[in-house]
Amino acid sequence: MKRYYQKDIETMPVEQIRALQEEKLKKQVKHVYEHVPYYRDLMDKKGVKPEDIKTLDDISKLPFISKYDLRETYPYGMLAVPLKDCVRIQSTSGTTGKRVIAYYTQHDIDLWEDCCARAIVAAGGSDEDIVQVAYGYGLFTGGFGLNGGSHKVGSLTLPMSSGNTDRQIQFIQDLKATILCCTPSYAAYIGESMKERGIKPKDNTLRAGIFGAEPWTEEMRRDIEKSLGIKAYDIYGLTETSGPGVAFECEEQKGMHINEDHFYAEIIDPETGEVLPEGQEGELVFTSLDKEAFPLLRYRTRDLCVLTREKCSCGRTFIRMKKPRGRSDDMLIIRGVNVFPSQIESVLLQEGYAPNYRIEIDRVNNTDTLDVYVELSPDQFTDTVGAITDMERKLSAAIQAVLGIHPNIHLVAPKSIARSEGKAVRVVDRRKLLD
Ligand code: DLL
Numbered sequence: 001m002k003r004y005y006q007k008d009i010e011t012m013p014v015e016q017i018r019a020l021q022e023e024k025l026k027k028q029v030k031h032v033y034e035h036v037p038y039y040r041d042l043m044d045k046k047g048v049k050p051e052d053i054k055t056l057d058d059i060s061k062l063p064f065i066s067k068y069d070l071r072e073t074y075p076y077g078m079l080a081v082p083l084k085d086c087v088r089i090q091s092t093s094g095t096t097g098k099r100v101i102a103y104y105t106q107h108d109i110d111l112w113e114d115c116c117a118r119a120i121v122a123a124g125g126s127d128e129d130i131v132q133v134a135y136g137y138g139l140f141t142g143g144f145g146l147n148g149g150s151h152k153v154g155s156l157t158l159p160m161s162s163g164n165t166d167r168q169i170q171f172i173q174d175l176k177a178t179i180l181c182c183t184p185s186y187a188a189y190i191g192e193s194m195k196e197r198g199i200k201p202k203d204n205t206l207r208a209g210i211f212g213a214e215p216w217t218e219e220m221r222r223d224i225e226k227s228l229g230i231k232a233y234d235i236y237g238l239t240e241t242s243g244p245g246v247a248f249e250c251e252e253q254k255g256m257h258i259n260e261d262h263f264y265a266e267i268i269d270p271e272t273g274e275v276l277p278e279g280q281e282g283e284l285v286f287t288s289l290d291k292e293a294f295p296l297l298r299y300r301t302r303d304l305c306v307l308t309r310e311k312c313s314c315g316r317t318f319i320r321m322k323k324p325r326g327r328s329d330d331m332l333i334i335r336g337v338n339v340f341p342s343q344i345e346s347v348l349l350q351e352g353y354a355p356n357y358r359i360e361i362d363r364v365n366n367t368d369t370l371d372v373y374v375e376l377s378p379d380q381f382t383d384t385v386g387a388i389t390d391m392e393r394k395l396s397a398a399i400q401a402v403l404g405i406h407p408n409i410h411l412v413a414p415k416s417i418a419r420s421e422g423k424a425v426r427v428v429d430r431r432k433l434l435d
Pocket of ligand 1: 092141142213215234237238239240323326
């Protein structure tokens with residue numbers, strides 16, 4: 001039996017979705033123009049007025065918003081309602097500059113939690129489930145977002161937050177959790193830790209996982225599914241649009257359905273800003289159609305991906321986004337070649353290594369160097385130098401075949417690479433320190 005959280009909306013005919021989006025867009029542009037002086041100035045400079053937005057396609061007349069604008073308006077410059085109407089603030093970690101502060105009215109929280117509830121139901125969740133939320137709680141949106149969604153579904157919610165892996169495993173075992181929500185890297189770590197404790201995948205009650213907040217490959221998905229004995233679903237979102245739940249996977253797992261009644265998605269050429277046709281890869285841009293407090297119009301996410309409207313057999317009509325390849329600013333240019341960390345991750349897992357690795361880039365005598373530190377599992381570990389050198393050579397050739405550049409591979413001892421309980425940091429680019 002197919003299950004939806006809000007069937008009428010999730011399976012709405014495409015023409016109806018577009019009509020709904022058009023209605024909401026017109027209202028939203030007016031709301032922002034009237035209440036956010038910063039965006040009004042941007043629109044005035046472009047010579048566009050709310051009345052000029054008559055159809056969905058007119059959205060291309062509107063100016064983009066980027067992280068730059070959020071920094072310029074920090075902390076309250078994008079607020080579109082009186083502060084007293086807001087009930088919550090969430091924020092990004094601020095590792096790449098000033099934090100982004102997102103504010104929510106109760107209506108905004110409700111729609112955000114609905115989005116997360118849809119994701120949980122799409123992953124097979126119901127009021128019979130026990131949902132262990134091991135995303136961080138606090139300013140990060142992961143914990144509270146999935147927590148709220150789980151409540152709406154009526155599932156028994158375990159607000160674990162991230163970390164304390166022993167306790168995570170104990171709760172999975174003792175309380176018989178059925179759905180685990182955390183980052184994919186933390187899921188891999190929990191799977192590894194269970195194995196170390198002699199808990200076999202069939203010995204735990206988990207049957208699904210809802211993992212996101214960082215890029216992860218199909219190989220990583222299979223690895224986690226095997227180690228935890230579950231089906232692993234992807235979930236996407238960002239603080240600027242509310243948090244997790246902007247898009248989610250259904251049982252088909254062929255891309256994530258974007259909650260189009262709340263978010264209008266575009267793909268643009270990151271260089272020119274031109275809107276690209278469906279199926280072409282580019283930068284994902286979101287417009288929040290009905291958020292009240294922090295309604296960003298045409299927000300440039302810097303995430304690179306592809307949209308498709310191909311019919312999905314789950315019955316949902318929402319457009320799907322493929323797994324994002326990473327942020328445009330995650331792309332490394334090494335000796336003139338574009339490299340995404342996810343390409344390296346795919347090869348490592350295909351070659352039978354666990355997803356414990358660190359990528360280091362440096363510049364020596366004006367030439368970029370690429371070093372990949374890959375951890376051996378206890379089964380792979382050997383202290384025979386010849387055997388290690390052979391394995392390193394083989395892995396190096398496999399990565400070179402994909403990237404076109406030679407990496408220096410360093411196979412390192414089990415447990416020597418730090419595990420992640422949240423978003424994994426796997427790249428150290430020392431060139432940035434030199435610039
Ligand atoms: O990571 C919200 C979230 C929490 C999503 C829990 C999913 C689950 P931020 O910290 O603002 O918000 O980071 C947003 O993370 O622009 C992407 O680059 C990346 N990201 C999020 N989900 C995925 C995913 C949360 N499923 C940024 N695949 C986004 C790839 C993702 N990247």
